[in-house]
Amino acid sequence: xxxxxxPRPPTLVEVARRAQVSRTVASRVINNxxxxxxxxxxxxxxxxxxxxxTPNRAARALATRRTGVVVLAVSxxxxxxxxxxxxxxxxxxxxxxxxRTDLHLVLSLATTGHGQRRLQTFLRTRGADxxxxxxxxxxxxxxxxxxxxxxxxxxxxxxxRGAPPCYVDVDNAGGSRAATEHLLRSGRRRIAMINxxxxxxxxxxxxxxxxxxLLLAGLExxxxxxxxxxxxxxxxAMRTLLSARPDLDAVVAANDNMAxxxxxxxxxxxxxxxxxxxxxxxxxxxxAVHTDPKLTTVHQPVQALGREAARMLVELLDGAQPESxxxxxxxxxxxxx
Numbered sequence: 001x002x003x004x005x006x007p008r009p010p011t012l013v014e015v016a017r018r019a020q021v022s023r024t025v026a027s028r029v030i031n032n033x034x035x036x037x038x039x040x041x042x043x044x045x046x047x048x049x050x051x052x053x054t055p056n057r058a059a060r061a062l063a064t065r066r067t068g069v070v071v072l073a074v075s076x077x078x079x080x081x082x083x084x085x086x087x088x089x090x091x092x093x094x095x096x097x098x099x100r101t102d103l104h105l106v107l108s109l110a111t112t113g114h115g116q117r118r119l120q121t122f123l124r125t126r127g128a129d130x131x132x133x134x135x136x137x138x139x140x141x142x143x144x145x146x147x148x149x150x151x152x153x154x155x156x157x158x159x160x161r162g163a164p165p166c167y168v169d170v171d172n173a174g175g176s177r178a179a180t181e182h183l184l185r186s187g188r189r190r191i192a193m194i195n196x197x198x199x200x201x202x203x204x205x206x207x208x209x210x211x212x213x214l215l216l217a218g219l220e221x222x223x224x225x226x227x228x229x230x231x232x233x234x235x236x237a238m239r240t241l242l243s244a245r246p247d248l249d250a251v252v253a254a255n256d257n258m259a260x261x262x263x264x265x266x267x268x269x270x271x272x273x274x275x276x277x278x279x280x281x282x283x284x285x286x287x288a289v290h291t292d293p294k295l296t297t298v299h300q301p302v303q304a305l306g307r308e309a310a311r312m313l314v315e316l317l318d319g320a321q322p323e324s325x326x327x328x329x330x331x332x333x334x335x336x337x
Contacts, residue, residue, distance in 0.1 A: 009052075009053070009054070010051040010052060010053045011053075012026055012027060012030070012053075012318060012319070014051060014053075015030075015044065015047045015048055015051060015053050016044075016047075018047035018050065018051060019040070019043040019044045019046070019047040020043065021040050021043060021044060023318075023319065023320055024315065024320040024321060024322065025040055025044065026044050026047075027314075027315045027318045027319075027320040028315060028320070028322070029041050029044040029045065030044070030048070030318075035323070035325075067127060067128060067129055068102055068103055068104055068129070069103070069104050069105075069106055069127060069128045069129060070098070070103050070104070070105060070106070070128055070129055070130045070131060070132070070310075070313055070317075071105075071106050071107075071108050071119070071122075071123070071128045071130075071131040071132070072090075072091065072094055072105060072106070072107050072108070072131070072132045072134065072306075073108040073110055073119060073131055073132070073133050073134070073142055073145075073146075074087060074107070074108070074109050074110070074134050075110060075133075075134070075136060075137065075140050075142050084229075084257070085283075085285040085286050085287065086255070086283060086285060086302055087134070089285065089302035089303045089306070090134055090156060090302060090303070090305055090306035090309075091105075091107065091306060092303055092306065093302070093303035093304060093305060093306025093307035093308075093309075093310070094132065094306035094307065094309060094310040095306075095310075096303070096306075096307055097306070097307045097308075097310035097311050097314070098310050098314075101314055103129070103314070103317075105310075106128065108122075110141075110142055110145075116141050116142070116145060119142075119145060120145050120148070120149075123145065123149040123151060124148075124149065128151060129151065129152070129317055130151050130152035130153065130154075130313045130316060130317055131146060131149070131151055131152075131153050131154075131313075132153070132154045132155075132156055132306075132309045132310065132313060133146055133153065133154075133155050133156065133159075134155075134156040134157060136155065136157060136158075136159040136160070136200070136201070137159075137160065137197065137199045137200050138159075138160035138161065138199040138200070139199065140159065143159055143161060152166075152313060152316035152317055153166065153313075154166045154167065154168065154309045154310075154312045154313045154316070155167035155168075155169075155309075156168060156169075156305050156306065156309045157169050157201065157202060157305075158201040159201060160199060160200065160201050160204070163324075164324075165321075165324070166312055166316065166321075166322060166324055167324045168305055168308045168309050168312065168324065168325060168326075168327065169305075169326050169327070170300040170301070170305065170326065170327045170328070170329055171326050171327070171328055171329050172201075172202050172205035172206050172209065172329075173205040173206065173208045173209035173212070174209060174328075174329060175206070175209065175282060175298040175300060175329035176205070176206040176207070176208070176209030176210050176213075176252065176254070176282065176298070177209035177210070177212055177213045178209075178213075178298060178329070178330075178331050179209075179210075179252050179280040179282065179297075179298050179331065180209065180210045180213035180214060180252055180280075181213045181217075182280065182296070182331055182333070182337065183250045183252065183278055183280060183337060184213065184214075184217050186278065186337065188249050188250035188278055189219065189222075189249065190222050190245070190247055190248045190249045190250065191210075191214065191222050191248070191249070191250040191251070191252060192222050192223040192224065192225070192241050192245060192248045192250070192251050192252070193207065193210045193221070193223070193224045193225070193251070193252045193253075193254070194224075194225055194226075194227045194234055194237040194238065194241070194251060194252070194253045194254060194258050194259075194262060195207045195210075195224055195225070195226050195227060195254045196226075196227060196228070196229050196254040196255065196258075197226065197227075197228060197229070198226055202254070203226075203254060206254045206282065207224065207254075210224075210252050222245065222248065223241055223244060223245045223248065225237040225238075225240050225241050227253070227254065227258045228258075229254070229255050229257055229258060230257055230258070230261075231257045231258065231260050231261040232261060233257075233258060233261065234253055234257060234258025234259060234260065234261030234262050235261030235262065235264055235265050236261075237258065237261075237262070238251070238261060238262035238265040238266065239265050242265065242266075242269055242271075248277060249276070249277055249278065250277060250278040250279070250280075250337070251277060251278070251279050251280070252280050252282075253279065253280065253281050253282065254282055255281060255282050255283050256281035256282065256283040256284070256285050256287050256288045256295060256297055257283075257287065258281070259279055259280070259281030259282075259288075259291070259295055259297070259336075260281075260287055260291050260295070262279055263279055263291050263292070263293075263295070263336065266279070267292075273293055273336050274293070274335070274336055274337050278296075278336065278337035279295065279296070279336040279337060280295075280296050280297060280298070280336070280337045281295045281296070281297035281298070281336075282297060282298040282300070283297060283298070283299075283300060283302065284297045284298065284299035284300065284332050285302065288332070288334070289334070291336070293334070293335035293336045294334040294335045294336065295334055295335075295336045296331070296332065296333050296334045296335070296336045296337035297331075297332050297334070298329050298330070298331060298332070299329060299330050299331070299332045300327070300329045301327050301328075304327055305327065308325075308327070312324075
């Protein structure tokens with residue numbers, strides 16, 4: 001006598017139908033995502049219990065030939081990019097989100113032509129199910145590599161070229177505007193900016209926030225100097241600004257690393273902070289509480305960038321279409337301003 005057929009396990013579509021929600025909402029609940037009402041979350045959880053639904057990515061991988069691997073590809077100027085606490089926190093966030101899944105995270109530092117070709121080969125041979133991209137410059141080959149791969153892709157930060165269908169970013173312009181307004185409220189009027197690379201959306205948006213705040217106050221942008229998001233670049237930019245505009249009374253730096261470099265140059269030049277020159281950074285990472293003086297900065301939820309990008313990628317792999325969104329920033333006032 002043949003063995004009775006095993007019952008087919010319930011699917012995500014059936015869970016969504018039972019709960020009377022969309023597949024996207026059901027996937028978001030299962031993956032512990034945000035932006036779901038309490039009523040819908042309760043309905044999905046009830047449907048899961050009633051149907052006995054259990055996510056089983058291992059079985060799904062066999063059926064769909066998935067590898068169980070997702071790639072976090074970082075574009076930068078060299079291996080030291082992984083020493084930057086920003087990228088470290090993004091990785092921590094993405095890893096934490098994927099711990100609840102059967103997906104493995106592979107890091108790819110595609111900064112050279114050889115590294116980019118290796119990544120392209122890896123993706124072309126279906127070595128991954130999806131990817132996340134971070135630190136995208138205007139002419140970054142990673143954008144084209146991702147498009148050519150045809151894999152589900154989530155951007156961490158907006159690229160310079162167009163708006164991708166799936167991304168997570170922070171309110172860069174709003175944060176920079178708040179930093180500049182904080183300095184204006186304290187009576188500063190000769191406010192300079194050390195900006196990030198001009199070929200990045202983050203550099204463009206943070207400069208926009210700085211400019212808007214000054215224009216709204218009836219002032220023209222005082223002076224800007226381009227940096228590279230590194231401490232050495234911030235120091236070089238600060239020396240240039242002091243030489244060109246020695247009467248400046250405040251500086252907005254587009255990240256904490258560059259702000260730390262600026263503080264050192266100001267100290268060496270005999271300028272007191274915040275007495276002579278107030279300084280504000282952007283990030284609120286570990287370095288901000290170890291500068292002298294401690295750094296007033298714009299907090300951005302860096303771990304959440306990685307966590308939400310990974311969650312969105314899981315939703316894409318589940319067949320849902322997550323909504324892109326912008327995470328808020330907030331001022332953290334310390335001693336430097």
